[in-house]
Structure formats: structure tokens, C-alpha cells
Amino acid sequence: MRTQVAIIGSGPAGLLLGQLLSKAGIDHVILDRVSKDYILGRVRAGVLEEGTVRLLDEAGASERLHAQGLPHGGFSLAFDGRNHRIDLSGLTGGKQVTVYGQTEVTRDLMQKRESGGERTIYSADNVTIHDFGASNPFVTYESGGKTHRINCDFIAGCDGFHGVSRHSVPEDAIRTYERAYPFGWLGVLAEVPPVSHELIYANHPRGFALCSMRSMTRSRYYVQCPLDDKVEAWTDERFWDELRRRLPKENAEAVTTGPSFEKSIAPLRSFVAEPMRFGRLFLAGDAAHIVPPTGAKGLNLAASDVHYLFEGLRDYYVDHSTAGLDAYSQRALLRVWRAVRFSWSMTMMMHRFPDTGAFGQKIQEAELDYLVHSRAASTALAENYVGLPF
Ligand code: FAS
Ligand code: PHB
Numbered sequence: 001m002r003t004q005v006a007i008i009g010s011g012p013a014g015l016l017l018g019q020l021l022s023k024a025g026i027d028h029v030i031l032d033r034v035s036k037d038y039i040l041g042r043v044r045a046g047v048l049e050e051g052t053v054r055l056l057d058e059a060g061a062s063e064r065l066h067a068q069g070l071p072h073g074g075f076s077l078a079f080d081g082r083n084h085r086i087d088l089s090g091l092t093g094g095k096q097v098t099v100y101g102q103t104e105v106t107r108d109l110m111q112k113r114e115s116g117g118e119r120t121i122y123s124a125d126n127v128t129i130h131d132f133g134a135s136n137p138f139v140t141y142e143s144g145g146k147t148h149r150i151n152c153d154f155i156a157g158c159d160g161f162h163g164v165s166r167h168s169v170p171e172d173a174i175r176t177y178e179r180a181y182p183f184g185w186l187g188v189l190a191e192v193p194p195v196s197h198e199l200i201y202a203n204h205p206r207g208f209a210l211c212s213m214r215s216m217t218r219s220r221y222y223v224q225c226p227l228d229d230k231v232e233a234w235t236d237e238r239f240w241d242e243l244r245r246r247l248p249k250e251n252a253e254a255v256t257t258g259p260s261f262e263k264s265i266a267p268l269r270s271f272v273a274e275p276m277r278f279g280r281l282f283l284a285g286d287a288a289h290i291v292p293p294t295g296a297k298g299l300n301l302a303a304s305d306v307h308y309l310f311e312g313l314r315d316y317y318v319d320h321s322t323a324g325l326d327a328y329s330q331r332a333l334l335r336v337w338r339a340v341r342f343s344w345s346m347t348m349m350m351h352r353f354p355d356t357g358a359f360g361q362k363i364q365e366a367e368l369d370y371l372v373h374s375r376a377a378s379t380a381l382a383e384n385y386v387g388l389p390f
Contacts, residue, residue: 003029006139006152008165013285013302014158015109019059020310022118026317031124043262045102046212046220047296049387052303053098061112069100078202078248080365084372091382101214102299129155129168132281160286169278181268182354186225188239189262194219195255202246205361208351209246224351236260268292270344275329284309289336295343304390308332342384
């Protein structure tokens, strides 16, 4: 098979890039090592920045998002027993975020892709990338007991943190920066109305908690838990009790409990690989960076990477210029590090660390108290949360 761009990974990054390339008439194929249903079974992000929504508009995959997504003009920070609303829209000249699950974004992009007859190869085993330092790279994979080859001009590594792309780069050609956090997030989905119409990020001496949602009838909650904790150790009853202990009284009393239908523990890390380009191979999304979900940036960073990479590929094929591709890594990393910093700072401010102690708790509460009472500090938080410009 021959194509212009081989995309590895059918997550949000790969699918969004595929749709933008399709609209520009640039031939491509997407490969993924798992099935479509497996991808749709993953529960991940829930908050979209305006830039991400615009890209989904451009990709022609935002109809359901606009019909069902929940525009949010603020969220609350809960600490020391009280809620403090951050007026995102008021502080950013009217900007807002949209609450809409990543699973639905993925579903919408997949449906758009299938209706356009684009090629996606699922359950592709042993995907391997070759000669990406030369001008004629290719990808091989195994399917149906045979090895297949895809000749291409470029390879987009959209295959997430554990993917093959970044791991194919020689160690002396890549620098990585990492911070692993000594705790995880236990996440729950339940068909119950959310405790509030907006998100609540809670700092509590027992640990962080987050009240989010997927709709006004489906709630998404998280509590910080030990890194070695096990989902089996958490009955629904224990979860609801712990969540309520970490919320202000007004919220704790208003929580609607019910049976969970998804419960999982995710580790938290900050990670960046530099550069994000290696000859004809470009890394985008989680393949290049990971942020703790405290700042709701993971999915949105994948979108801005795709924006820069698509512009570079379009300039190459349409304007016969390599300027965009040559600038890709530097442009993407500038925004990546700003989001990594923001996600790190939110994580440090909101979570209980092994060495936090009584003094550390008071310092976190003092930082939060200053933040919610300073227009300058709240504005800085708000402009990062709604998303810095692309
Ligand atoms: P993805 O990981 O989504 O997709 C990569 C794709 O590549 C996968 O489908 C995988 O099967 C495929 N792949 C991997 N290796 C391959 C190989 N060798 N060959 C072929 N295909 C291969 N972000 C938020 O903003 N908020 C959150 O609450 C949040 N929660 C998260 C919870 C978890 C458990 C995880 C892991 C991430 C979470 N994230 C969250 C971040 C998440 O949303 C990512 O940022 C987002 O999925 C990034 O999309 P992609 O870069 O497309 O990577
Ligand atoms: C979610 O709804 O899954 C979610 C929302 C905001 C975050 C993280 C996760 O910061």
C-alpha cells in the first residue's frame, strides 16, 4: 500500500489529524493495535477547550458536541470547608470550556471517518516504523497471519504514551523529562445527576476530589488514592463515603449516590519528550507528552499538536513548503510546556503529598485563599484553564 501520511493510533490525536488531512485531500491511513470497540470502551477526558471545539468543527465532527456538550463558564475550588467559584468567562472575556466526554469525541470522529470511507486498520499487530530518517519511510504490521507494508511520505506517531513511535527513536536522539506523582486517581462513572452544574476541584486533608460529569444525568467523580491502591478495595459505598468526606458540607449533603458502572485507577505523571520530530516521524499527543488530569489538558494538548502538524503537512502538500513541518516541534513544545506547568501547579496545589503535613496543608489553603481573592491570580488560573492560544 502507498499513502502520503501513515498515522499510528486511532485515539483523538490520530482521528482528528486524519479528518483534517481528509478535508485537505491529503491521502492517509490510520493503524491501531486494538479494536474500535476497545478504544470506545476507554473512559478518559471530559473537558474541551474552545480551540479543540474549533478543530472538531473544522473536522466536521462536532454536531453532537454542540447538541449535547455542556458549556461551562466557571468551576469551583473547594477548600477549608467552603466553595469558591472561578468565573472563567468573566475573567477571560467570555471564554468557556465544554464538558463532553473523550469517548464521545472519539465516537464522533470515527463515525465521520467511516462515512467518508477513510481507511482505518484496527487490530494491527506488531506495527513497526522503518527508515523515518530517510525520505522514503514505511510502516509494517501483521494482520491475518501476513505482514503488510505501507510506503509513505510521513509517519504521524499518535500512539500514546506506551506506543511504538517514541520508542522507535534512538535514545541519543531524544530527551525526556518526567515527574511521577506518589498517588493516583480513582475514577467512577454513575448514572446519577451531578452534585453541581459545574465542576468542583476539592483540596482536603484526606486528599483531592473532583466532581465532574458527562451530562446532567451522568456523573464522573474522582478521589485521590494511594498509587498501590486496588479498585477491588473500593466498594461503591466506600467511594461515596470518601467523596462526601472531602467535599464542603453543602455539597456532601447534596451528592446523589448510585451504582457505579465504571471504576478505575489512573496513575499521574508529567512527561515531555523533546524534540517531537525525527526526520519523517512526528509525535503528537500522549506519544510526546503526558500531563496529570488536574488541569484537564491531556486531550486538549493532543488537539493543539494536531493543529500545528496538520498546518505543516498542508503547507508541504499544498504550498510545497517545509516551513510548517520544520517549525512543528518548537511550536508544539512551547504550548506543551505551558500546559505541563499549569497541570503540575494545579496538582501540587490540590493534592495531599506524603510530606504535606499540617504546615503544608496550611500553605496550600493559603495559596488557594490568595488565588480566589486576587483578580490577578484568578485571571491567570482562568486563562490557563480555558486554554492558552494556539
Ligand atoms: P491515546 O492514548 O488516546 O490513543 C493512542 C492510540 O494508539 C490508542 O488507541 C492505542 O491503542 C494506539 N496504539 C498504542 N500503541 C500502538 C502501537 N504500537 N501500534 C498501533 N497503535 C497503537 N486527559 C484529560 O484531559 N482529562 C482526563 O481526565 C484524562 N483522564 C485520563 C485517564 C487515563 C487512564 C489516561 C490513560 C489518560 C487520561 N487523559 C485525560 C489523557 C487522555 O485524554 C489523553 O490526553 C488522550 O487520550 C490523548 O490522545 P492520543 O494522543 O490520541 O492518545
Ligand atoms: C473528567 O470529567 O473526566 C475530568 C474533568 C476535569 C479534569 C479531569 C477530568 O481536570
